[in-house]
Amino acid sequence: MTRTEAIKIARAARAAKQPSLSDRFWSKVRKSGSDECWNWIAATRRKDEGYGAFWLNGRHQPASRVAWILSFGEIDRELVVCHKCDNPPCCNPAHLFIGTRVENDKDRIAKNRQSKGEHRPNSVLTNDIVLSLRRLASELGNVAAAARQMGVNRSTAWDACKRRWRHV
Numbered sequence: 102m103t104r105t106e107a108i109k110i111a112r113a114a115r116a117a118k119q120p121s122l123s124d125r126f127w128s129k130v131r132k133s134g135s136d137e138c139w140n141w142i143a144a145t146r147r148k149d150e151g152y153g154a155f156w157l158n159g160r161h162q163p164a165s166r167v168a169w170i171l172s173f174g175e176i177d178r179e180l181v182v183c184h185k186c187d188n189p190p191c192c193n194p195a196h197l198f199i200g201t202r203v204e205n206d207k208d209r210i211a212k213n214r215q216s217k218g219e220h221r222p223n224s225v226l227t228n229d230i231v232l233s234l235r236r237l238a239s240e241l242g243n244v245a246a247a248a249r250q251m252g253v254n255r256s257t258a259w260d261a262c263k264r265r266w267r268h269v
Contacts (some may be wrong), residue, residue: 123171126155130168130192138191139168151189168192169199181205187214226253231261238262 120128129143141153141164153164165182172194176182183205186196200208226234230251238247238258248258 122157126164126167126171129153129155129164132193135193135195137193138186138188138196139193140188141190141192145190153190153192164190164192165197168194169197183208187212225257226261234258235262 119125129141130139131142132139143164144154144161146152146154146161146163154161155164155167156162157167163182165184166176169176169182176199179201180199181202182197183200184191184196185198186193188196191197230253234247234251234253237250238244241247241250244258244262245255247253247262248255251258253261
């Protein structure tokens with residue numbers, strides 16, 4: 102037996118021991134009742150998001166996307182897998198649907214799930230600062246003066262008082 106043949110046999114034996122893609126994926130999901138969420142219990146994309154990550158085709162894929170592919174077949178790259186249950190680790194195919202990024206954004210906004218105010222990762226203001234800024238701007242009658250006095254950028258103060266932060 103040549104060295105090349107021995108390597109081929111060893112690779113084939115190793116491949117035979119590998120679990121199938123489906124077994125490998127579903128072993129990382131805690132399944133419960135058919136109407137309940139099946140939560141991903143392995144690696145996540147980012148700790149603060151909770152969306153599962155699964156290595157497939159040479160890169161990490163969202164676990165919900167892989168659940169859809171294993172259950173229903175391939176989908177276009179432009180499409181995303183959305184959650185009816187709004188539970189990021191859920192991989193239950195009955196809780197998933199296909200949509201565009203725009204549709205997914207509209208769904209998130211309609212369900213009031215977008216991050217707002219101080220919960221946004223790049224926020225420099227807190228709800229308390231916004232309320233103080235608004236009070237001061239009302240007293241002074243000028244947003245720019247209130248921004249100067251509080252050490253806040255003028256456009257940030259304007260957004261807090263007039264445009265954004267409506268939830269506060």
